[in-house]
Amino acid sequence: MTAAEAQQAQQVTQLLGELASGDRSAVHRLLPLVYAELRRIASRRLSRERSGHTLQATALVHEAYLRLVDQRKTDWRNRAHFFGVAAQLMRHILLDYAKTHGAAKRGGGALRVTLDESMAVDSVRVEELLVLDEALSRLERLDPQQARVVELRYYGGLNVQETAEALGVSTATVKREWAMARAWLHAELARNQERSA
């Protein structure tokens, strides 16, 4: 770890501490740091693996955590907060991407990609993502805890255990909430598909 990285880790750890002690404004200072790290990790991975690259949300967030948080000075609550922030961020990043790409429908539905669009994503899934996000926003109003579970698991890539830790609930609760939220979201997506079909 370079001096700059160490300094950053210290900063992130401190912000997580502030967050744990109830200072919500720390999120706003934390977001850009985490975001930058996620991007660095992503582009590093993609340039290393020129073809057939995969980016798992789980792996990304975990790598960011390892890089950004000073492991010796942190406890499980910091970890939970970090993943909470990271998951929110992931959701935001994806939503933003989906919005701009979903908005740019091209060629009357035909899939047209250009020469240099090496990382273009098929627009159907982008659309799906958008619909998912909208459904998740609705879920937030109906059941905030379920929405959090989805956010952590889906966007943050956390497993049941980690999600339970982050939310301070039992793993059984996470499993139940996850099962229902997932089913509900599926139903919402299916309905959306029917509408557009």
Place this chain on the structure above:
Amino acid sequence: MTADRYQQIKQIFQAALDLPPGERESYIRGAAGGDGELLRDVAALFRESEHSGLVDRTLSDILAAALTEPNAPAQEHAVGQYRLSRLVGKGGMGAVYEGWRADNQFRQRVAVKLIRRGMDSDFVVERFRQERQILANLNHAGIARLLDGGITGDGAPYLVMEYVEGAPIDEYCRERRLGVRERLRLFCDVCRAVEYAHQNLVVHRDLKPSNILVNRDGAVKLLDFGIAKLVGDDEAASAPATQTGVRLMTPDYAGPEQVLGQPITTAADVYSLGVILYELLAGQRPFQLENRSLLEVQRIVLEQEPVRPSTAVTAQTAVEAGEPRPEPLRRALSGELDNIVLMALRKEPERRYASVEQLRADIEAHLNGLPVRAQGSTLRYRASKALRRHRTVAAAAAIVLITLVTGIVVTTREAQVARSERARAERRFNDVRRLANAFLFDVHDSIQNLAGSTPAREQIVRHAQTYLDSLAGEAAGDASLQRELASAYIKLGDVQGHPSTANLGDLPGALASYRRAQEIFEAIWARQPDDPGRNRDASRVFSRLGEIQSAMGDTAGALASHRRVLELDQADAAARPSDLKAQLELASSYSRLATTLADAGNLGEAVTLSRRSLELRERLASTHTDDAELLDSVAVSYNDLGVLSLKAGATADGIEYQKKSLAIRERRSAERPHDARLRRSVAVSMATLGDAQAQTGDLASALESVRKAEQVFEALAAADPKDSRAQRDLALTYKKAGDLLTYLNRPAEAIAVYRRAVSIREDLVKRDPANATWLRDLMVVYNDIGDALGNPTFPNLGDRAGALAQYRRGLTLAERLAKDDAGAESRADLWVSYNKIGQMVELAGDASAALAEYKKGYALMEALAKEDASNTRRGRELAISHELIGRLLTGQRDFDAAQPHLEQSAAQRERLASLDPEDADLCKDVALAYGNLGDLFRGKAERAPLAVERRELAAAAAGWYERSEQEWRRLRERKVMLDSAHTDRAAEIARHLQWCRTTLAKP
């Protein structure tokens, strides 16, 4: 759904989830009570939970895209100096934002393009930087300017471009219901922008309507020029077919070579323009490629012939083009426009239009009702094809073409014999006329700047002129034909001997051609006194006549011609203040007259006019930033002014001007490395800068500059041995190198390079014995060799007889020149010869013969200095004459006769040095003059019979020597390099001063 309802569902769902699957249904029914909807909702959730689809699906691709795309304005407000305000679009390569220059000095709206791809290797970044530089130099009203660019903190390259508002060209045409002609005109504007980029060796590669915006005023702006190449790595650009899935290309506008991943040239842009034109005219693209597999796309683009645009027109197309029915539109397109579009769309790049310019020329020809190239004109097609194939062997192309034309002319004459075939004859007549003009303009101009093409050009022009001559005889009353003929003569004259283009050095031939052009024009004007082109045509002819007259040594004639041109151009420029051409002509006029004036010895007026030219050209270049050639003319002006300043003795100005000129030219040549004309201009600038450096005494830098120039000139002269100008350039550079080597006391090397110059120049004089410029050049280099041979500081080389022989050769030429032309420069040359011979004779011991030579020179120079009193160079030369005579007489102990000359010399030099105290040469002159006076008084003192008188004279001598010594000391303090003659002289003066002091110390 409400939150309460959701909680109700949740309670039942989660409770049921804890039960074994078999018991769930009965539980749910019970828990729902009679609420059928609740039952259905819970049941639906269970059904959904059985298949795990979406949520477990990996988001890999989307994540990759989202995280590597510079696409999060919430997190990134600024890129470089630019603040991003909103997302305006998504291109193939990234996102485009509206941005503002972030510093508050001025608000500039820009488009910031963030490019998505990992740019991590140094190589890629470096190439990105280089390419960006090339694009930044694209400076055209029709091209969105690249303003800035760089790499963001997280490694994404970005480009900052001019913000362009407007609609894509297809949308613009549709929405405004533009008719065919309006669409064509708009399209021509697009072509012009592309042509400009091609001239700068930039290929767009991704031309499509969405990259061509038209603003409210109908002005066209092209986006993303060359950017496809800039950001695409070779793999992506060349092998799209090997990738499946996402790495496809937009095939709609890509030509066969692009689809195949072959190297991309300007022909690819011609093809893309063809598709766009097709779409603008027919309302749809030539091929329907949507939803096709890559293989299908390849097959179609490579094999399928497009339907003629006129056939593809639909009723909808017609409505969009403002026509109620499709038939008129079909009629408008069928024939020429079909041919034009299909020629642009040919599968083989070499069968398309050779350039965008040709495509546009055809469209314009169509618009003007002239015959188009694409219309089955196999002859022109074959001709242009031959030319393209043999571009580097232009002579071969020329011969092919000449053969083609000869065939036609024969046919013409035969055809005219048969009256019944009159119509056919007329057609032939027009064919020949068109071909002759094609020769003169298309073919000739296309090889004009190609090294090695001079003889081919002469053949081309001469043939064209012969054909036009024969046609003109048959149609004497046809003014436009007569005008073409006059233009042909002008062009012929240019090739024969126009000094500012590559030419054959045939001055009398050029003069005759220009005179013939003048006669033809005068005949036209006699019939049409109000001919609107009269001023311009007259100026064209007289400016050339003037240049030839200058070159032939007819200074008075040249001055008269150029003054006439200036009047004509001033009138023309005043009449058309917004016409760029007219303004440029005026600037050239100032320059030409300035040069002629300088030759005639009138440097004061020359500098004034040259400044006027520079001011005008700079103004034009700053207001027409899209025209890079204007910069060339600014460089010319700086160069002219630099040369004139040097001639007038203002060396510091001279260096500054030359450096400015060189900087502009190097930039231009780097943009177009194969352009011989630009290469020459760089070399000329280097050499001239060397002159300026030499004049300030920086001989090492000067030699370096000249040697650099020499290399370029050698390459250019070798490429075209028949081009007399290239030969002249090279000889001149050798001469300069020789001069510098002489100053640096390396006479053996100097003589070697001078001899190279002599052999070139003797050859040139043999080719054209009447050419004054070449005679003078030869004379100068004879003198130079004489100097080096007779150099007395090197006893082994001190070949006085040899030197004298060279000087006498020089004198013969100088006398010949002065007889033909009594201008100041010719007489000054004669002065040089007299002095040189005098010096050599003096060294040989014949003082009276030497004095006679010096006096001839003095008489000449006294008259010249009176004629042009403001000319410091003349003053300096006059001081030299005084010095030569005074020193010789001092040596003869004729002190009374010597004294006024030496005093005159010192006074003259003091005056000159006070005008420009920075000029070391002038200070050296003063030091020498004081030393001469010291010698004079010391001589007198030695001869003085009385001790009192002797002491008095010794005191006077000591006074002069002290002043001289002081001057030398100052020069040393200024770190001015002194050659050995000067240091010896300074040491001698110090010794003499010692003698004076000893004499004075004696009782």
